Amino acid sequence: MVVTDGRPAPKEELPNFDLSTYLKERKVQVEEALDLSLPLVYPEKIYEAMRYSLLAGGKRLRPILCLAACELAGGTVQMAIPTACALEMIHTMSLIHDDLPAMDNDDYRRGKLTNHKVYGEDIAILAGDGLLAYAFEYIAAQTQDVPAQRVLQVIARLGRAVGAAGLVGGQVVDLESEGRGDIKEETLTFIHTHKTGALLEACVVCGGILAGVSNSQLEDFSSYAQNIGLAFQIIDDILDITATQEELGKTAGKDLEAQKATYPSLWGIETSKAKAQQLIAAAKEQLTPFGEKAIPLLAIADFITARTH
Structure with missing residues (x-):
């Protein structure tokens, strides 16, 4: 259940766990797997465009969440790495398309020129399409030591x-809401639980499915992910106001320029920060039954509100 009111709970120290080292090690694993997943073949131009954005860096938070969830549920990195790569392919597709002139019209992403600025709008659209299709092929073809029924569920x-019930639907309502001064909290939450939260939730839930978690455990995974997803977006909204282009790796102030409704515009920055902290506390509570095995996911939850880019 997503909680959005009340005071934030204080952060607790997680024993003997270095999140920075964990994220670096997992990021290296993901980067290596992504590089191998998409070789440069004919026609080279489309594969260059796909690799340009897929290998452009970033936190790799989504694939890392998938790996962490799978390990928490008793699975292995090897079981989850194809799905983790596919999640990053889908996320990259969403960024390529989101940056297009017909959408958010941005020139920079992850500190580099956006895909359409390098390859043109036509190739950028096709690069996103290619990554989306390949993501599903990659899961089906590369997942090993997982029952077929679980792979099908994933x-x-x-x-x-990623479809109209998730990311695409959230993007449509987001586009329809631009420039309107009457956007309510319910609409804004719909946008972000679909546009951002649905894929983040899928990262955690799919990691659990691959490892064979029970239905009740899957509900805990889902609630954890829903809460961190909304907190993630609240912090994104805050950073769009407070961070520089260099810190963000993309154009700062785009939400204000596009007259988008954001959580800070509804609540103010301090209340938004407090709401994000409370969502993180609620997310962590969902993992209490897992004990110390949940430490990586607990630490990632705290990282979401502490990040500066």
């Missing part, structure tokens, strides 16, 4: 998360 979950 593919179905991802399809829903």
Whole structure:
């Protein structure tokens, strides 16, 4: 359940766990797997465009969440790495398309020129399409030591998360809401639980599915992910106001320029920060039954509100 009111709980120290080292090690694993997943073949131009954005850096938070969830549920990195790569392919597709002139019209992403600025709008659209299609192929073809029924569940979950019931639907309502001064909290929450939260939730849930978690455990995973997803977006809204272009790796102040409703515009910055902290506390509570095995996911939850880019 997503909680959005009340005072934030204080952060607790997580024993003997270095999140920075964990994220670096996992990021290296993900980067190596992504590089191997998409070789440069004919026609080179489209593969260059796909690799340009897929290998452009970033926190790799989504694939890392998938790996951490799978390990928490008793699975292995090897079981989850194809799905983790596919999640980053889908996320990269969403960024390529989001940056297009017909959408958010941005020139920079992750500190580099956006895909359409390098390859043109036509190739950028096709690069996003290529990554989306390949993501599902990659899960089906490369996942090993996982029962076929679980792989099928993962593919179905991802399809829903990225389609009209998820990311696409959230983007449509986001576009329709630009420039309107009457956007309510319910609409804003719909946008972000679909546009951002649905894929983040899929990352955690799919990691659990691959490892064979029970239905009740899957509900805990889902609630954790819903809460961190909304907190993630609240912090994004704050950073769009407070961070520089260099810190963000993309154009700062785009939400204000596009007259988008954001959580700070509804609540103010300090209340938004407090709401994000409370969402993180609620997320962490969902993982209490897992004990110390949940430490990586607990630390990632705290990282979401502490990040500066």
